[in-house]
Amino acid sequence: MKMITAIIRESQLDQVREALIAAEIERITVTRVSGHGQQQGENIYRGQKVVPNLIPKTRLDIAVNDEFVEITCNTIIEAARTNGSGSVGDGKIFISPLEECIRIRTGERGGRAI
Amino acid sequence: MSRVNWRKIASLALVLLACAPCVLWAQDPAATPKVDSGATAWMLTSTTLVLLMIPGLAMFYGGLVQTKNVLGTMMHSFVAMGIIAVLWMVCGYSMSFGPNTLGGWCGWSWDYFLLRGIDEKILDSGIPEYVFAMFQGKFAIITPALLAGAIAERVRFRGYCIFIALWALLVYNPLCHWVWAKDGFLFKLGAAGAIDFAGGTVVHISSGVSGLVAALLLGARRGHPKLAVRPNNLVMTMIGAGLLWVGWFGFNAGSAISSGLDTARALTMTQVAAATGALTWVIVEALHRGKSSALGFASGVLAGLVAVTPAAGVVQPTGALILGACAAVICYLAIQVKEKLKYDDSLDAFGVHGVGGTVGALLLTFFIRDSWMVAAREAAKGSWTLLDQLSVQATAVGIAIAYAAIATTILVLLVDKVFGLRADASTEMAGLDYSIHGEQGYGMLNLS
Numbered sequence: 118m119k120m121i122t123a124i125i126r127e128s129q130l131d132q133v134r135e136a137l138i139a140a141e142i143e144r145i146t147v148t149r150v151s152g153h154g155q156q157q158g159e160n161i162y163r164g165q166k167v168v169p170n171l172i173p174k175t176r177l178d179i180a181v182n183d184e185f186v187e188i189t190c191n192t193i194i195e196a197a198r199t200n201g202s203g204s205v206g207d208g209k210i211f212i213s214p215l216e217e218c219i220r221i222r223t224g225e226r227g228g229r230a231i
Numbered sequence: 232m233s234r235v236n237w238r239k240i241a242s243l244a245l246v247l248l249a250c251a252p253c254v255l256w257a258q259d260p261a262a263t264p265k266v267d268s269g270a271t272a273w274m275l276t277s278t279t280l281v282l283l284m285i286p287g288l289a290m291f292y293g294g295l296v297q298t299k300n301v302l303g304t305m306m307h308s309f310v311a312m313g314i315i316a317v318l319w320m321v322c323g324y325s326m327s328f329g330p331n332t333l334g335g336w337c338g339w340s341w342d343y344f345l346l347r348g349i350d351e352k353i354l355d356s357g358i359p360e361y362v363f364a365m366f367q368g369k370f371a372i373i374t375p376a377l378l379a380g381a382i383a384e385r386v387r388f389r390g391y392c393i394f395i396a397l398w399a400l401l402v403y404n405p406l407c408h409w410v411w412a413k414d415g416f417l418f419k420l421g422a423a424g425a426i427d428f429a430g431g432t433v434v435h436i437s438s439g440v441s442g443l444v445a446a447l448l449l450g451a452r453r454g455h456p457k458l459a460v461r462p463n464n465l466v467m468t469m470i471g472a473g474l475l476w477v478g479w480f481g482f483n484a485g486s487a488i489s490s491g492l493d494t495a496r497a498l499t500m501t502q503v504a505a506a507t508g509a510l511t512w513v514i515v516e517a518l519h520r521g522k523s524s525a526l527g528f529a530s531g532v533l534a535g536l537v538a539v540t541p542a543a544g545v546v547q548p549t550g551a552l553i554l555g556a557c558a559a560v561i562c563y564l565a566i567q568v569k570e571k572l573k574y575d576d577s578l579d580a581f582g583v584h585g586v587g588g589t590v591g592a593l594l595l596t597f598f599i600r601d602s603w604m605v606a607a608r609e610a611a612k613g614s615w616t617l618l619d620q621l622s623v624q625a626t627a628v629g630i631a632i633a634y635a636a637i638a639t640t641i642l643v644l645l646v647d648k649v650f651g652l653r654a655d656a657s658t659e660m661a662g663l664d665y666s667i668h669g670e671q672g673y674g675m676l677n678l679s
Contacts, residue, residue: 127661130662131660131661173671
């Protein structure tokens with residue numbers, strides 16, 4: 118089991134979600150986060166371009182069984198890339214081992230609970 | 232999409248303005264009525280109250296859309312305050328309240344053009360014409376802003392701005408002239424005219440029907456109706472509904488253009504219908520769904536207010552009570568039908584304003600106070616029955632629906648083709664706030 122954490126552009130959330138659902142990965146957690154990457158964000162504030170300290174991003178957390186890691190990552194990469202070949206600020210994907218997973222309703226454990 | 236040379240258009244407009252003949256007003260001071268300070272004070276207050284409805288509407292609509300579209304949706308109302316207010320000053324007032332031109336299609340008076348000739352003018356009702364012009368101007372602003380609810384979350388800003396400007400010129404101003412100008416043909420229809428006290432046909436039917444037509448032509452939002460769209464902030468919607476209710480006192484009671492008995496009547500009927508509409512809606516909702524929602528209460532308030540708008544001058548409290556209740560039930564049903572037919576009237580501009588306005592304009596016939604009917608009989612020099620008046624009302628409603636539908640169809644197709652009105656899929660997915668305005672409504676709040 119792996120935990121896939123993806124940081125993507127807010128504007129790509131709908132596209133990524135729809136792509137994931139199309140790939141039958143329907144159990145996700147979404148949070149609004151902010152942080153630094155390579156990207157220099159630009160906002161417009163009363164006609165002035167300003168660079169905010171922290172850029173708002175969307176974070177997806179998806180727990181998957183090992184055989185789903187590839188398809189999940191590929192789907193996210195494809196849907197979160199902007200301007201065709203991708204641009205700075207499209208985000209990152211982190212994959213970490215997942216020790217245990219428990220479904221609260223039934224108490225099931227491991228891969229079946231995901 | 233074709234490019235338009237804005238600079239050329241702007242310079243052409245300036246040249247036209249400069250060439251327009253400058254008519255100065257010379258008035259006989261003896262003929263000028265005196266200012267009635269009581270009536271003027273109330274009309275100034277009413278004007279302010281109606282203006283307050285527009286930020287109220289921005290909050291009402293803004294709270295109902297997804298987080299990513301909140302600013303874009305509120306801007307639909309706010310930008311109307313800019314565009315329509317300027318247009319009204321330039322030519323809207325003239326087109327609406329000038330004497331008949333083009334065979335009565337609209338009015339026109341060079342004195343009203345740029346509001347040049349009314350600097351000294353006091354109306355017979357004792358209020359300065361500036362006050363009347365500004366009061367009526369607020370109605371012109373809120374009408375396209377109401378329409379925007381039907382096409383929320385899927386239109387481009389520039390296209391929308393051009394669309395509402397053209398819509399105000401070609402739909403609102405002529406309709407306003409027909410119904411409210413002294414020589415408008417609906418104002419004179421039948422014995423004592425089609426009854427539209429404060430804008431059932433002019434404001435609510437025209438915006439509701441046009442909204443429906445625009446929603447059908449532009450198509451549904453992405454994912455509609457499969458993806459549930461949750462309101463981002465119902466608290467803001469409730470505050471907006473409250474502001475609308477308060478502002479409606481100016482809308483209806485101001486439409487008496489006086490400060491006296493008619494004002495008091497209109498204000499009372501407004502309050503009765505709004506309260507009944509709200510109560511009826513939450514009761515119907517509780518019986519049907521098992522829960523009374525806050526949004527249901529707000530929708531009921533609006534349904535009641537919309538229905539009493541054409542009626543506030545002629546019905547009595549019991550009539551207002553029944554109108555409010557009927558409007559709530561019928562609008563509730565209209566929204567259930569919408570869910571079945573699956574067309575995407577995003578914020579129910581048609582379901583509440585189109586349907587509620589029609590209900591009010593027709594049903595009011597059965598609750599007209601006797602003194603009005605007596606006056607109508609005298610004007611008709613013979614008999615004038617409720618059925619006669621009902622047919623006059625139905626004619627006015629039918630004409631408003633047909634005209635708004637046809638003109639809006641042409642405008643939507645034209646603006647979408649030439650300037651682009653429908654937002655493309657990527658804009659819609661990223662949200663109007665970010666992709667069109669480069670902003671976000673909320674800082675770090677959660678998504679919805």
